[in-house]
Amino acid sequence: MAQIAQVLVDVPTMQTNRPYSYRIPAAWRSQVQPGMRVVVPFGRGKRRVQGFVLACNDADETAYDGELKAIDTVVDLAPVLNPEALALSKWLADSTFSFQITCAQTMLPAVMRAKYVKLLRTTATTPADIQTTIFHGQSSVPFDDVATTPAQVSDLLRLQAAGAVEVYFQVKNQARHKTVVGITAVLDQAELVEAEKTVRAGAAKQVALLKGLQTLNGETLAQKKFSDQFGVSEAVIRTGEQKGWLKKTPIEVYRDPYATADIKATKSLKLNDEQQVAVDQIVAAVQKSAKTTFLLEGVTGSGKTEVYLQSIAAALAQGKTALMLVPEISLTPQMVQRVKGRFGKAVAVLHSGLSSGEKYDEWRRIKRQEAQVVVGARSAVFAPLTNLGLIIMDEEHESSYKQDDAPRYHARQVALWRSQYHDCPVVLGSATPSLETRARAEKGVYQRLLLADRVNQRPLPKVSIIDMKTELQKHAESNFSQALLVALQDRLDRHEQSVLMLNRRGYSSFVLCRDCGFVLKCPNCDISLTLHMDTHTMKCHYCGHEEAIPRICPNCHSHQIRYYGTGTEKVEEELRDLLPDARIIRMDNDTTRKKGAHARLLSQFGSGEADILIGTQMIAKGLDFPNVTLVGVLNADTALGLPDFRASERTFQLLTQVSGRAGRAEKSGHVYIQTFNPDHYAIRFAQHHDYEGFFKYEMRMRHQGGYPPYYFTVQITASDLDEAVAAKRMYQLLQWLKPQLTPSTQILGPTPKPIARVNRRYYYQIVIKYKREPNLAATLTTLLHETQVQQRQGLQIAIDVEPLHFM
Ligand SMILES: Nc1ncnc2c1ncn2[C@@H]1O[C@H](COP(=O)(O)OP(=O)(O)OP(=O)(O)O)[C@@H](O)[C@H]1O
Ligand SMILES: [Zn+2]
Numbered sequence: 001m002a003q004i005a006q007v008l009v010d011v012p013t014m015q016t017n018r019p020y021s022y023r024i025p026a027a028w029r030s031q032v033q034p035g036m037r038v039v040v041p042f043g044r045g046k047r048r049v050q051g052f053v054l055a056c057n058d059a060d061e062t063a064y065d066g067e068l069k070a071i072d073t074v075v076d077l078a079p080v081l082n083p084e085a086l087a088l089s090k091w092l093a094d095s096t097f098s099f100q101i102t103c104a105q106t107m108l109p110a111v112m113r114a115k116y117v118k119l120l121r122t123t124a125t126t127p128a129d130i131q132t133t134i135f136h137g138q139s140s141v142p143f144d145d146v147a148t149t150p151a152q153v154s155d156l157l158r159l160q161a162a163g164a165v166e167v168y169f170q171v172k173n174q175a176r177h178k179t180v181v182g183i184t185a186v187l188d189q190a191e192l193v194e195a196e197k198t199v200r201a202g203a204a205k206q207v208a209l210l211k212g213l214q215t216l217n218g219e220t221l222a223q224k225k226f227s228d229q230f231g232v233s234e235a236v237i238r239t240g241e242q243k244g245w246l247k248k249t250p251i252e253v254y255r256d257p258y259a260t261a262d263i264k265a266t267k268s269l270k271l272n273d274e275q276q277v278a279v280d281q282i283v284a285a286v287q288k289s290a291k292t293t294f295l296l297e298g299v300t301g302s303g304k305t306e307v308y309l310q311s312i313a314a315a316l317a318q319g320k321t322a323l324m325l326v327p328e329i330s331l332t333p334q335m336v337q338r339v340k341g342r343f344g345k346a347v348a349v350l351h352s353g354l355s356s357g358e359k360y361d362e363w364r365r366i367k368r369q370e371a372q373v374v375v376g377a378r379s380a381v382f383a384p385l386t387n388l389g390l391i392i393m394d395e396e397h398e399s400s401y402k403q404d405d406a407p408r409y410h411a412r413q414v415a416l417w418r419s420q421y422h423d424c425p426v427v428l429g430s431a432t433p434s435l436e437t438r439a440r441a442e443k444g445v446y447q448r449l450l451l452a453d454r455v456n457q458r459p460l461p462k463v464s465i466i467d468m469k470t471e472l473q474k475h476a477e478s479n480f481s482q483a484l485l486v487a488l489q490d491r492l493d494r495h496e497q498s499v500l501m502l503n504r505r506g507y508s509s510f511v512l513c514r515d516c517g518f519v520l521k522c523p524n525c526d527i528s529l530t531l532h533m534d535t536h537t538m539k540c541h542y543c544g545h546e547e548a549i550p551r552i553c554p555n556c557h558s559h560q561i562r563y564y565g566t567g568t569e570k571v572e573e574e575l576r577d578l579l580p581d582a583r584i585i586r587m588d589n590d591t592t593r594k595k596g597a598h599a600r601l602l603s604q605f606g607s608g609e610a611d612i613l614i615g616t617q618m619i620a621k622g623l624d625f626p627n628v629t630l631v632g633v634l635n636a637d638t639a640l641g642l643p644d645f646r647a648s649e650r651t652f653q654l655l656t657q658v659s660g661r662a663g664r665a666e667k668s669g670h671v672y673i674q675t676f677n678p679d680h681y682a683i684r685f686a687q688h689h690d691y692e693g694f695f696k697y698e699m700r701m702r703h704q705g706g707y708p709p710y711y712f713t714v715q716i717t718a719s720d721l722d723e724a725v726a727a728k729r730m731y732q733l734l735q736w737l738k739p740q741l742t743p744s745t746q747i748l749g750p751t752p753k754p755i756a757r758v759n760r761r762y763y764y765q766i767v768i769k770y771k772r773e774p775n776l777a778a779t780l781t782t783l784l785h786e787t788q789v790q791q792r793q794g795l796q797i798a799i800d801v802e803p804l805h806f807m
């Protein structure tokens with residue numbers, strides 16, 4: 001009998017969900033377990049790939065005709081995927097129509113993903129001259145270093161065929177632990193005391209060292225701490241090492257991104273009645289291990305965070321762990337502070353702003369059960385917490401919870417799966433729940449908890465709508481209406497703060513020729529380039545293309561070429577002219593690119609170092625500054641024109657969220673919304689803080705249009721460098737799909753995507769709309785596997801279940 005491992009292998013462009021069998025060498029029999037990473041040979045060449053062990057079993061090797069390959073190396077000492085993670089990766093692959101290996105890799109920190117290095121190695125028969133000319137005496141060299149020309153490649157292939165060299169793929173583990181030097185006593189307690197007598201008179205520092213070592217009781221202490229604590233220098237420690245008193249050993253340390261952050265501890269607040277009702281219900285579910293999904297629908301400033309924190313505390317009190325998801329957390333440093341302030345060292349934080357080493361360390365702290373609370377953005381939903389007692393998803397309507405690349409999962413779906421696995425409740429929180437979630441609460445699938453009022457009976461801010469059509473007739477080309485300017489000046493006089501938002505979606509500064517109408521576009525993508533004053537260039541926001549700002553029109557050579565639209569920089573400039581005394585902070589992609597810049601700018605604003613905060617959408621969410629009494633939205637409607645059925649929903653959500661930043665403490669707030677569509681329902685409902693009204697109206701629109709949540713949708717996209725190839729493939733796909741699906745299912749398209757070309761690739765889409773489609777899973781699974789072949793030829797096909805963007 002041999003022991004066989006079922007291994008999920010990572011072979012790009014040849015992925016499959018079928019595991020391969022490998023023999024486990026005798027030496028590793030007791031060691032290899034499901035969930036470990038291994039390196040295995042694959043295919044006929046010397047190729048090595050990484051894989052995950054799915055199962056181990058005893059089997060008769062002769063049942064596998066021919067030779068069964070053996071596992072090369074075992075990467076892990078303990079499984080990196082526990083049974084839950086293995087089951088979850090399987091489900092994720094099935095439900096998002098992606099490969100299980102992709103899912104498994106997505107669930108782990110990026111540094112644990114294999115990196116492949118292609119090497120050229122000598123063999124027993126490598127001729128001496130080749131050993132010097134190609135290998136320079138080494139036994140292997142990177143393949144790409146020695147194969148730079150086609151002639152060199154064909155030479156190497158000839159040598160390989162003759163067995164004189166071999167090509168080898170090495171799997172590199174990128175994960176590195178961070179260590180510091182530690183001090184451990186070598187002598188025992190009595191010997192250390194004895195050694196004091198051998199020290200020559202006057203060598204007081206050596207005595208201090210020996211006394212210090214005695215306090216360690218056999219433990220290891222970091223050298224730096226040891227020197228500080230006992231006042232001995234590195235030189236004295238070295239002497240002690242030479243004398244055989246101590247040894248230096250590496251101690252593993254965690255990279256802690258918040259080590260230097262000044263976080264104040266907070267205590268539970270006394271809840272108001274609505275909060276108390278919500279907390280009671282959630283805590284009861286935690287205690288009963290009920291799989292209830294709650295929708296916590298609370299207006300802006302109603303104290304949802306306090307409800308989360310007290311519910312988490314209840315889970316911890318039960319000896320359980322808690323997971324709290326927030327949208328791209330680097331955008332809300334305030335939230336991290338609140339959670340860390342309440343739960344201190346029990347908290348691990350995971351988000352994209354951390355370095356890959358920091359992420360890896362936080363992941364290991366969770367895995368080792370050293371952290372009981374995890375706060376993080378989308379991928380933190382996979383945090384390896386065991387014994388989960390509660391999952392919270394703040395701002396559940398945010399589209400950043402959906403991943404754009406394979407696996408195209410929504411973190412909400414994963415959260416619900418884990419709630420079933422762990423028998424624990426989920427809380428979906430928002431002031432503006434997604435239509436899908438609110439509709440489920442309406443049907444009783446989710447339990448709705450309502451916080452209808454702000455804490456301490458603060459009123460929601462008054463919202464004024466300003467019609468920019470009439471405004472522009474009065475004074476041309478300003479970003480600021482008269483009313484907003486007066487309000488800003490008024491806040492300056494009263495030493496209160498203001499927040500101004502420029503909606504960047506669907507709007508940017510582009511260059512247009514007044515004579516011929518020419519607009520400068522990206523040569524790779526179908527969209528206009530955006531002016532960036534910091535770098536004095538025109539940039540493409542889709543592919544990163546950058547070029548000089550034109551002085552004359554490239555089309556008609558006219559000098560009448562001008563900037564249109566507006567960027568945050570231009571707004572800031574204009575505002576400095578209009579209100580020269582105001583202190584302004586600008587927050588956008590340019591000013592927050594550096595690590596920590598986002599948190600720093602916010603804390604400057606929070607501590608009153610500026611009067612006005614200007615920013616893009618990134619300032620709309622979560623900010624809680626008591627002195628902000630004015631919010632201005634400079635362009636409310638630019639996203640309304642986007643060809644996406646969720647355009648109104650997004651606009652309503654954004655306006656409600658940003659309005660919610662005003663008047664959160666004692667002083668009441670006022671919001672000014674500038675728009676060219678003052679009568680649009682999304683803007684009107686936002687003006688009246690009327691989520692319910694919006695929900696009902698929008699549900700009617702969706703019903704008429706046959707959109708979610710009344711229908712389910714799947715989007716299939718094909719892209720290719722050659723437009724004809726992409727289009728042709730989509731028409732073939734349509735012909736193939738039709739007979740597979742039931743007649744009640746609608747297939748829309750193929751159509752070029754609204755932005756048809758991005759980064760030189762042409763995009764075509766098909767949208768499948770259905771209420772019930774029994775053949776869907778089988779059809780899409782077939783499609784997934786068939787597209788592998790085409791992938792190799794350059795055509796890319798993507799399947800997106802419940803896509804959030806139709807662009
Ligand atoms: N029970 C309470 N008593 C006093 N203050 C409270 C109470 N609950 C919350 N607060 C305070 O009210 C403010 C608003 O709360 P929080 O930021 O949690 O609101 P929110 O519902 O998350 O709002 P948003 O959706 O706008 O982010 C915070 O400063 C918070 O400390
Ligand atoms: Zn581009």
Ligand SMILES: [Zn+2]
Binds near residue numbers: 515516555
């Ligand atoms: Zn022109």
